[in-house]
Amino acid sequence: MSGTVTIFFETPQGLREVGAKIGASVMETAVMNNVSGIEAECGGACICATCHVYTDKVPQELLQPMSSEEDDMLDMATAERRSTSRLSCQLRVTAELENTVFIIPESQF
Amino acid sequence: MSAPIVIIGASHGGVQLAASLRQLGCEDKIILYSAEDVLPYHRPPLSKAFLSGEKDLDQILLRGPAFYEDHGIDLRLSDPVTSIDLTTRRLAARSGVQNFSRLILATGSKARELKAPGSDLQNIFTLRSLGDVLRLKQAMLDARDIVIIGGGFIGLEFASTAAKLGKNVTVIEARERLLMRALPASVGDFLRDYHAGHNVQFHFNANFAEFEGADGKLHAIRLADGTRIKADMALVGIGGEADLALLAPLGLNMIAGGIEVDEFGRTSIEDVYALGDVAASANMLVNEPMRLESVQNAVDQAKAVAAHMLGQDAPAPVVPWFWTDQYDLKVQMAGLSRPGAVQTIRGDVEGNAFSVLETMDGRLVALFSINRAADHMAARRLIAEGAPLDMNLAADASVPLMKAVAKP
Structure with a gap:
């Protein structure tokens, strides 16, 4: 883990710019930076579906492929599942994510 | 101005309570005591990703460092509470004596x-x-x-x-x-x-x-x-036992190895609440007091306590759930295993992807899944709804479990 990049979270309250450690997950980045709307109750074990984000504004080839487990969990997320839905605990921050925007749904419960 | 709300114990339950109180609009001063010298952290990774070195402390914090100050939560680290006096509503901690209006015991288990x-x-x-x-x-x-x-x-x-x-x-x-x-x-x-x-x-x-x-x-x-x-x-x-070191002199009702609480986390003494591993209560599935040592139980009890303290509607009761990761297995449990339940296996045991359903009178009461997260999530809903299942469909792993509800 070395270096940071800037990523953004678009929340119902507005846009948040944060420094993200390369190698951390997008969920961990949101929690560390006190971004509201990412609950992450299970701490990144991919079992609570409370770190749901929409990745409409992220080039999809920059994101790790979805496991079948994540796919299953997303079906049960509270906010509407869209084609760009991901669990942010399963997304690693890489240098290429500089200046990308993750959209946080209205509710995680 | 009234005395602060004081929470003893800053793990999953104590931190969630402080967060929920603020989220629901509480404006009182909140003090959160921790005996530990690090920011509150997720405990499940301790025996797994943190122990193996896959994750460092920054990656397992419950909330970021700025959270507490931003939310007006006075988090006191390395500050063990050493005695409590409910008559005068004061406690002694390493940092000194503190009065309180309401006290929440979230001391966990050891x-x-x-x-x-x-x-x-x-x-x-x-x-x-x-x-x-x-x-x-x-x-x-x-x-x-x-x-x-x-x-x-x-x-x-x-x-x-x-x-x-x-x-x-x-x-x-x-x-x-x-x-x-x-x-x-x-x-x-x-x-x-x-x-x-x-x-x-x-x-x-x-x-x-x-x-x-x-x-x-x-x-x-x-x-x-x-x-x-x-x-x-x-x-x-x-195994673990409730950490009751401070509590013996308080005269709280104890049961099932923990502090007896109701569905709002109230103890037998007014304005004193308990939650998480240290508390024993009935739950939506079993109508007798028990301690549940789980993240989910601590978090959901904290939400119920917060709502009650602020006079707001209680959140809907939650089906107990739990997980453990071992090797590449994701083992998840929804509900509570019960003697006399009928067991049905769904999926592929040899292929390391199966669930064991426990039903009573055709209704799901518990589900144990290995690498079948969708079954687990469906079970949390089906157990809460108490819907009767068509067991032929439920045993067929190619049918989503949510679609196995019996047609009336």
């Missing part, structure tokens, strides 16, 4: 100790806190032969981490199979076989007798039947 000959030797550990992991990690890395006393969740998670490092791991279990109270036999036996496939040895019906060593160093453990098992490190994982 590892049960194994008092046996030789237990003062080096390299014998328990695993509950970050400090425990920091103490035992080097010993684990240096060890060749590791004995785990107790085949519970923490012991098995530790076994999987140590086995992956190539250690010789032996698990000593007093009963005839793993996790008899928490898991159906089929799931317990599956886990045993999976561990055995990773060269973990088991001794069942094994009564521990003593630790053996010389010059303060552990060399072996001995069972009551004389069996001697080489060990240069031992982990004791024989």
Whole structure:
């Protein structure tokens, strides 16, 4: 883990710019930076579906492929599942994510 | 201005309570006491990703460093509470005396100790806190032969981490199979076989007798039947008990090994609440008080306490759920195993992806899944709804479990 990049979270309250450690997950980045709307109750074990984000504004080839487990969990997320839905605990921050925007749904419960 | 709300214990439950109080609009001063010297953290990764070094402390914090100040939560680290006086509504902590308007006990649980000959030797550990992991990690890395006393969740998670490092791991279990109270036999036996496939040895019906060593160093453990098992490190994982150290003089009603609370977390004394591992209450599935040692229970009780303290509607009751990760297995539990329930297997046991359903009168009461997250999530809904299942559909893993509800 070395270096940071800037990523953004678009929340119902507005846009948040944060420094993200390369190698951390997008969920961990949101929690560390006190971004509201990412609950992450299970701490990144991919079992609570409370770190749901929409990745409409992220080039999809920059994101790790979805496991079948994540796919299953997303079906049960509270906010509407869209084609760009991901669990942010399963997304690693890489240098290429500089200046990308993750959209946080209205509710995680 | 009224005295502050004081929460003792800053783990999953205490931190959630402080967060929920603010989220629901509480404007009182909130003080959160922690005996530990680090920001509150997720406990489940301690025996897994944190122990293995995959994640560092920054990655397992419950909330970011700025959270507490931003939300007006006075988090007091390294500040153990040493006594409480409910008559004057004051407590003493390392930092001094503090008054309170309402007190919430979220002190959690501690590892049960194994008092046996030789237990003062080096390299014998328990695993509950970050400090425990920091103490035992080097010993684990240096060890060749590791004995785990107790085949519970923490012991098995530790076994999987140590086995992956190539250690010789032996698990000593007093009963005839793993996790008899928490898991159906089929799931317990599956886990045993999976561990055995990773060269973990088991001794069942094994009564521990003593630790053996010389010059303060552990060399072996001995069972009551004389069996001697080489060990240069031992982990004791024989369960947890509510941390009641402070509470004996308070006169709270105790039950089932914990503080008796109702569905709002109220104890027998006004303005004193308890939640998480230290509290015992009935839940939506079992109408008798029990302690549930789980993240979910602590978090959901905290939400209920927050709502009650602020006079708001209680959140809907939540089906208890729990998980454990071992090797590449994701083991998830929804509901509570009950004697007399009918068990049905769904999925592919040989392929390491199956669920065991427990039903009573055709309704799901518990589901135990291995690598079938969708079944787990569906079960949480189906158990809460109490919908009758079409068992032919429910046993067919190609049909989504949500679609197995019987047509009226």
